[in-house]
Amino acid sequence: MRRSRFFVFAILAIMATGVFLILDGCSSGDGKSAGKVMSETFPVIDEAYSIIKEKAVYPIDGDRLVEGALRGMADVIGDPYSTYLSEEEAVSHRESLAGERVGIGAEITRSSGRYIIVSPIKGSPAEKAGLQPYDEIVRINGEALGGLTLQDVVKKIRGKEGSALSMTIYRPDLNKHLELKVLREVIPVKTVSAELMEVRGEKFGYIALTMFGDETAEEWKKATDKMIAEGARALVIDVRGNPGGYLRAVGEVAGSLLQDDTVFAYMQNAKGELTPLVVEPSEKFKFDEKLKKMPVVLLQDKGSASASEVLSGAIKDLRRGFIIGQKSFGKGTVQDTTELSNGGEMKLSTHKWLTPKETWIHGKGVDADLVSEQAKLFTEHIRFTTDVYKAGDYHDDIAYAQRLLAGLGYSVQRDDGYFDESTALAVHDFRVANKVEIDSIMDRKFFTKLREKVDAYRKDQANDKQLQVAVGYVHHLLTE
Known part of the structure; x- marks a missing residue:
C-alpha cells in the first residue's frame, strides 16, 4: 500500500528535486547571436569582477563571484524552473533521478538546532550500525556540527561506496553519548x-x-x-x-x-x-x-x-x-x-x-x-520534534499536534497553536488511550506515539478516501 509522500525529512540517500520534466538530450540555440552578445558584455562583467576583487572591503573568492553571475543570469529570466546548478548541486540533481544512491540509509531532520535521526531504513547501513530514532548526531568524523545547515550535514554523511563514517551520537533514552561506525553502501531507490x-x-x-x-x-x-x-x-x-x-x-x-x-x-x-x-x-x-x-x-x-x-x-x-x-x-x-x-x-x-x-x-x-x-491526515506534513509543550504555550508544533489529534477523532477546540484546556484534555486522553505516561504535556513520547498512530491510519486502505473511490469505480467497470 502506498505510504504518504508528504515528508519534511531530508533522506540521506535521496535528495529532494522539486517539480521537473527533463529532456534526455541537450539542445543548442543560435550560436552566432549568442557569441555576439557575449563579446559585447564580457568587458562589463570583467570590469565588475576586477572592481570587486580589488576594492571590496569583504573579500570573496573569484569562483563564487562567477557562480553568482551565473545564478543572476538564470534568475533574471523569471522562470522558477530555469536555474544555475553548482558542481555539487548538479551531482545531487543527477543522483536524485538515478536508480540508486550511496549513503547510510537514514532519515534525519533538524529540530531546535540539533540533527536528529528520524529512522534508519530497514536493512540499511544505519540500521546495521545501531542507529535508532531520536539519536542526536553530535559529531561526524570528529567534527562538531554547530552552525551547519541540514544540507551541510547531509554532505558530510554522504561519500564513496565502501568508505567508513564515524559518528558521535547522543541517545536520550540512555542519557549518554555513543561512538558508532557506519559503512556507506549503495541504497537502491524504488520509484x-x-x-x-x-x-x-x-x-x-x-x-x-x-x-x-x-x-x-x-x-x-x-x-x-x-x-x-x-x-x-x-x-x-x-x-x-x-x-x-x-x-x-x-x-x-x-x-x-x-x-x-x-x-x-x-x-x-x-x-x-x-x-x-x-x-x-x-x-x-x-x-x-x-x-x-x-x-x-x-x-x-x-x-x-x-x-x-x-x-x-x-x-x-x-x-x-x-x-x-x-x-x-x-x-x-x-x-x-x-x-x-x-x-x-x-x-x-x-x-x-x-x-x-x-x-x-x-x-x-x-x-x-x-x-x-482526501482525508486531512493524508495531506498533513509529518514533522519531527523533541521539544516539550504545556498548557499556556504557543507554538506551530502545538498547532500541528492539534490538527493530528482532531484528525484522529479527539475533541480539540482550536488549531492555532495555543495550548488551551481542550488541547490539554485531548493530549491527556490520547496518552491514556495509547498507554503513554499519563500527563497533559506534549513531549517526545507523545509526539512519537502520535506519529505512529498517524502512520497506522495512513496505511489502512479504508482511510484513503480517494483510493476507495477508485476501487469502487474499477469494480463498476469490471462488472458493468
Missing part, C-alpha cells in the same frame, strides 16, 4: 510499488509511481507483468505527489498503455514549432499487449506535476482512462540541462509540452474527471 487488490471477487492492480527516474520503465514492466500474471483485469495508477522526472520514462509508461503510432504529447520550441511525441514499440522493453486494452483509473492530486501530467493529459485527452482526485499542479515546460566548463550546469526551460489535443496546461493543471478530496 514503483505495486499490489494486487481484490474487491468482491474482482482483481486489479494498484501501482504507485513516486517519480519518473532512470529505472522507472523497468520497474513498471516488472510490476505490470506480475499484476497480469496474478490475474489483474484493470489498473489503478497512483501518481499523487509525483513531481515528474525524465520524459523518456513517462513516454515508456504511457506507451505501454496506448496503441502504437498514437500521439501522447507535443513538444513546442521557442519558435512555436510543434513536434509530436508518438508511441513506438519499445526498443528496450516488451510490454504485455494486455496493458493496451486494460481499464485504467489514475489517481492524482495537486502534487502531481510535470511528467505526471504528461501521463494524465494523455489519458484524459485520448479517453484511455478515468482520472480521480484533484486538479494537478500545472507545469507545462521542459528543461534542458547543459554542462558548463566549471563543472556546474545550466538548467533552462527550452520547450513547452502540450497534451494530445494541443492544450498547454501550465498554471492550469489537468482536471480530474471525478473530484475527490
Whole structure:
C-alpha cells in the first residue's frame, strides 16, 4: 500500500528535486547571436569582477563571484524552473533521478538546532550500525556540527561506496553519548510499488509511481507483468505527489498503455514549432499487449506535476482512462540541462509540452474527471520534534499536534497553536488511550506515539478516501 509522500525529512540517500520534466538530450540555440552578445558584455562583467576583487572591503573568492553571475543570469529570466546548478548541486540533481544512491540509509531532520535521526531504513547501513530514532548526531568524523545547515550535514554523511563514517551520537533514552561506525553502501531507490487488490471477487492492480527516474520503465514492466500474471483485469495508477522526472520514462509508461503510432504529447520550441511525441514499440522493453486494452483509473492530486501530467493529459485527452482526485499542479515546460566548463550546469526551460489535443496546461493543471478530496491526515506534513509543550504555550508544533489529534477523532477546540484546556484534555486522553505516561504535556513520547498512530491510519486502505473511490469505480467497470 502506498505510504504518504508528504515528508519534511531530508533522506540521506535521496535528495529532494522539486517539480521537473527533463529532456534526455541537450539542445543548442543560435550560436552566432549568442557569441555576439557575449563579446559585447564580457568587458562589463570583467570590469565588475576586477572592481570587486580589488576594492571590496569583504573579500570573496573569484569562483563564487562567477557562480553568482551565473545564478543572476538564470534568475533574471523569471522562470522558477530555469536555474544555475553548482558542481555539487548538479551531482545531487543527477543522483536524485538515478536508480540508486550511496549513503547510510537514514532519515534525519533538524529540530531546535540539533540533527536528529528520524529512522534508519530497514536493512540499511544505519540500521546495521545501531542507529535508532531520536539519536542526536553530535559529531561526524570528529567534527562538531554547530552552525551547519541540514544540507551541510547531509554532505558530510554522504561519500564513496565502501568508505567508513564515524559518528558521535547522543541517545536520550540512555542519557549518554555513543561512538558508532557506519559503512556507506549503495541504497537502491524504488520509484514503483505495486499490489494486487481484490474487491468482491474482482482483481486489479494498484501501482504507485513516486517519480519518473532512470529505472522507472523497468520497474513498471516488472510490476505490470506480475499484476497480469496474478490475474489483474484493470489498473489503478497512483501518481499523487509525483513531481515528474525524465520524459523518456513517462513516454515508456504511457506507451505501454496506448496503441502504437498514437500521439501522447507535443513538444513546442521557442519558435512555436510543434513536434509530436508518438508511441513506438519499445526498443528496450516488451510490454504485455494486455496493458493496451486494460481499464485504467489514475489517481492524482495537486502534487502531481510535470511528467505526471504528461501521463494524465494523455489519458484524459485520448479517453484511455478515468482520472480521480484533484486538479494537478500545472507545469507545462521542459528543461534542458547543459554542462558548463566549471563543472556546474545550466538548467533552462527550452520547450513547452502540450497534451494530445494541443492544450498547454501550465498554471492550469489537468482536471480530474471525478473530484475527490482526501482525508486531512493524508495531506498533513509529518514533522519531527523533541521539544516539550504545556498548557499556556504557543507554538506551530502545538498547532500541528492539534490538527493530528482532531484528525484522529479527539475533541480539540482550536488549531492555532495555543495550548488551551481542550488541547490539554485531548493530549491527556490520547496518552491514556495509547498507554503513554499519563500527563497533559506534549513531549517526545507523545509526539512519537502520535506519529505512529498517524502512520497506522495512513496505511489502512479504508482511510484513503480517494483510493476507495477508485476501487469502487474499477469494480463498476469490471462488472458493468
